[in-house]
Amino acid sequence: MRLSNFGQDIAHVDLASGRVEMRPAPEDWTRKYIGARGLGVRYVLEAGAEVEPLGPDNLLCFMNGPLTGSEASMSGRWACVTKSPLTGTVTDSHQGGWSGARLRWAGFDGLVFEGHSETPVYAFIEDGRIELRDASDAWGKGIHETVAFYQERYGEKNLAVNAIGQAGERLNRFAVWVNEDDRAFGRGGTGAVGGAKKLKAIVIRAALKKSEVDDRDAWKAVRRDALDVIRDEVNITSPKKGGLSVYGTNVLMNVTNRIGALGTRNSQTTSFGDRAEAISGERVQETILVGDPTCHACPVACKKEVEVTEGPWKGLRMESVEYEPAWSFGSNCENDDVNSIAKLIDQSNDLGMDPIELGNVLSMYMEATERGWLPSGAGGLAWGDTAAMVAMADAIGLREGEGDLLAEGTTLAATKLGHPEIAMAVKGQAVPAYDPRGLKGMGLGYATSNRGACHLRAYVAAAELGVAPGEGEPLDPLEWKGKGELVKIFQDLHAFSDSLDFCKFSAFAEDAGHYAAQYSTAMGVEFTADDVMTAGERIYNLERLYNNRAGFGAGSDTLPARFTEEPSTQPGSEGHVSELSSMLAEYYAARGWEDGVVPASKLRELEIV
Amino acid sequence: MPEVRVRFYATFRPIVGGKHADVAVTEGASAGDLLDAIVTRWPELHEHLIRPDGGLSKRANLFVDGRAVRFLPEGLKTPLRESQEIDCFPAVAGG
Incomplete structure (x- = not known):
């Protein structure tokens, strides 16, 4: 498993014909959009922003990042990217557990499902092969029963099973994919896209494979640096000590x-x-x-x-x-x-x-x-x-x-x-679990998220709750000034980590320098912390371009009026509303956007067009 | 105001031995005085609550009626009053 070969092994699966073709991702795409989230969005954009989410022309992409399944800490994630039947935007959702790693170990960097199957099928993946097999006997089952069903058929050892449940089959607009560890591609309704395609499950059998890199000593050193800061973050990520680890x-x-x-x-x-x-x-x-x-x-x-x-x-x-x-x-x-x-x-x-x-x-x-x-x-x-x-x-x-x-x-x-x-x-x-009246930056993050309300696109709650990145100081959760620039920084950083694909929680300890060092050593390329932020910005603008083409233009970045017009009555945030319009002005200035729309000059600057 | 009730959370609870404790302070005490009283009573909290150069660690939060003292106009000099709600957290994040 040579990490620098990432992008060579993308399987395109036509569910209508059953044909599977291996096509490498264009080198230009992996260089600019890295992998996982960024690369998946680039594929989905290629299918056109006007596609019907539950129609056969929508793509359902399961994408690894270049470090998925490697020895790097918190690299067990992969992305599901498609046009959302819930929002009509492009959406990406990320799953933990072992499924993405097993896909890599089975010899694949990503799966692009096209078309619709007439009858229920599942994809069986092992040792560089992918086959569509009949899933009629699993259709109608819940996810837990489906996982057990395939575990009985193939054995539990080294097996990853991702499935949709009855909600996905019945095109519930917020249906998900869940794996054997109860980890989900949780947001945006990717499970309904699977249901429309009659794709019930993805079953992967693969044992652990070690990464191959050009400079093994350097690879070990950069991973050790990252692990050290994770262990040293005593209040949050430190194993068995930090709050995130304990609770x-x-x-x-x-x-x-x-x-x-x-x-x-x-x-x-x-x-x-x-x-x-x-x-x-x-x-x-x-x-x-x-x-x-x-x-x-x-x-x-x-x-x-x-x-x-x-x-x-x-x-x-x-x-x-x-x-x-x-x-x-x-x-x-x-x-x-x-x-x-x-x-x-x-x-x-x-x-x-x-x-x-x-x-x-x-x-x-x-x-x-x-x-x-x-x-x-x-x-x-x-x-x-x-x-x-x-x-x-x-x-x-x-x-x-x-x-x-x-x-x-x-x-x-x-x-x-x-x-x-x-x-x-x-x-x-x-919306997720952070009220924008008490955490102002999170409200701006919700409004400007490219996949609809989301806490993870710009997790500025970290800075607002005392987990400021690097040497930074905590920021007042009730202050709106400065949140525009802050949200942009967080969105760009996380667009990159979602494309590696690292767990978002790594950012409570690691910074752009750690990401750059691991990516650069694994891929054998020069890559700096500034490059991390530029790539993240490019990915964020790519998503925004998709949404602009899908009809989300000026005025689309909003919050429910409850957050902007009904003041909080509770201690801590009493009397506060979200000052969204002020924050948006700051944010658009930082982005170089015109009322939520990416201008052509920005697309050229970021080499998107 | 001989004692202030302080609620503790997350990894601070095992150190304190409960969800809350009544901390003795002098009349007219400030938030900073309370912080000093807390780390005097539970020295194990010192590394979590106090910066190497003194003052409140950026990796901890002391809230007075839901507002982090670092963002109050008088900061750690904020005088404490009767019936205020005091909460003491390590920095937490997740999502």
């Missing part, structure tokens, strides 16, 4: 709650008060945590396996109670029962749905119920009614009853109810 992502619940940045009751308020403790990472660690599984080459082990020990879901063992779904099913639905949250996450992983979108669609429907905005005959949903939430999640995954409307996603469902203003979403994708 997982849900270590965030209490802090966002205390600063008035935890959306509650469909973001009608910004704090869950003393009830947040009951759904926090600290509480999970005290009560139901049973294991700390990890992804390929990751020393942090942020995944937290739990076992429910009481109540209606006693005996449920699952991973993992992450911060995002603990919020979306928790405070946002006025629910402080952590066991029900574990159940709802497990349902999401089995039926195959994005738990952020699912939690938002439930909270939106709760608000619609409370306000009497339901269609006649609809039963609705009460705040914090966990049994009803679980039943409704099934209905949404299966598109049954009221669930059929809610399977359209928060924005479309609220619009059909006649009240789009209660959809907490941007460009059709629901």
